[in-house]
Amino acid sequence: MQTPVPATLSGEMPETVNFKRQVELNRVYVGDYPLVKFGRLKDVLENTDGHVTASIEFGRSVGFACVKAKVSGRLLLKCQRCLEPLETEVLGSFKFALVRSEDEHELLPAEFEPYLLEGEEQSIIDLIEDELILCLPMVTLHEDACSGYMEKQNKKVKAAIEAEKESSNPFAALKSLKDDLSS
Numbered sequence: 001m002q003t004p005v006p007a008t009l010s011g012e013m014p015e016t017v018n019f020k021r022q023v024e025l026n027r028v029y030v031g032d033y034p035l036v037k038f039g040r041l042k043d044v045l046e047n048t049d050g051h052v053t054a055s056i057e058f059g060r061s062v063g064f065a066c067v068k069a070k071v072s073g074r075l076l077l078k079c080q081r082c083l084e085p086l087e088t089e090v091l092g093s094f095k096f097a098l099v100r101s102e103d104e105h106e107l108l109p110a111e112f113e114p115y116l117l118e119g120e121e122q123s124i125i126d127l128i129e130d131e132l133i134l135c136l137p138m139v140t141l142h143e144d145a146c147s148g149y150m151e152k153q154n155k156k157v158k159a160a161i162e163a164e165k166e167s168s169n170p171f172a173a174l175k176s177l178k179d180d181l182s183s
């Protein structure tokens, strides 16, 4: 009898596979997916250079067919204050029990999150993309003051203070009157 050995296939990462079949094979995939593959995530990215690293493990957990994965990567998002790019590290992990129907779902212990299998093959890309989207920060802001933006704001504030000083200083008005008369 053959003991299933996790097959770590580096480099060639599949986009779609038959999840149930991978469970039978105890398949493990470790490698990179280029960011351009993630159609929905692309909308929030400042650019799609780079990749995310994923390790995806198919197997059984207390008898239930499962897929678990870890994903990590550096995404270039837009700072919501200064609108400049901001590199954000994302790190996610998930575990799903694979079910074929609502009935199978009912049988799952509460701690299992179900993944409904549809069709012959399922998309690993979609699975990873869902996780990446969940990992996105609620608010994207530079940690320290955004330099360019803060400079502009400081200038505005200074100008406003100057204007305020001018208008509240009676001598300023007098001075400009005098300047007018002498010119």
Ligand SMILES: [Zn+2]
Residues within 6 Å of the ligand: 079, 080, 081, 082, 083, 084, 141, 142, 145, 146, 147, 149
């Ligand atoms: Zn910023």
